[in-house]
Amino acid sequence: MSQVTITINGKPETREVEDRTLLVQFIREHVGLTGTHVGCDTTQCGACTVHLDGVAVKSCTVLAVAADGAAVTTIEGLAEGGTLHPVQQAFHEHHGLQCGYCTPGMIMASVDMIRRHDGVLDEATVRHELEGNICRCTGYHNIVKAVLDAAEKHRAAHAAAAE
Missing domain, CATH: 3.10.20.30 (Beta-grasp domain)
Incomplete structure (x- = not known):
């Protein structure tokens, strides 16, 4: 022990x-x-x-x-003060889940991916980077849409903060 x-x-x-x-x-x-x-x-x-x-x-x-x-x-x-993290919010808005079992892992992997790529992502990159996370319910389409939306919002927020 x-x-x-x-x-x-x-x-x-x-x-x-x-x-x-x-x-x-x-x-x-x-x-x-x-x-x-x-x-x-x-x-x-x-x-x-x-x-x-x-x-x-x-x-x-x-x-x-x-x-x-x-x-x-x-x-x-991830959530702060009752406010969903932007990736959690994007999964909600784009219905990036079905049964929800894989969702926490998908979100955590996506947050890390967006951070590492500084929000600069395309569909092929998202699909490639999520290969280690399996969803048995969806065709990943809405998951990818959610990640791309969150990445775009990440880029926009960082661009606005830099101004």
Whole structure:
């Protein structure tokens, strides 16, 4: 057993865990945040995507002890003061979901993608970058529309701030 402290959505969380505990298990079972989903346990589906020190990772492949001292953002940590994050809002506006199981991972991967590309994205790039996130319900069309819309709004907001 090891004691780990991981800052999740801005709040330090210290727990005693088995050394084999996955980050996704720490988030869901030890902290009680269930927005991060467990899909495949083999890094294939992306439903468990979170941000670890600002970078999107599949939390089913990271041990909690490896994340000791790190900062993790989950889907629950994106909204600020009751206002949806722009990517969450875009998924809502473009109906980028059906059953919703993959949605948290898709959103977390999309936020990271928009950040890394500074909002400069095209459909081919979005589709390529989301290959590690599987949706079994949709044809990805509305997901891609949502990401492109959020990326455009990101670019516009940064351009306005630079003026």
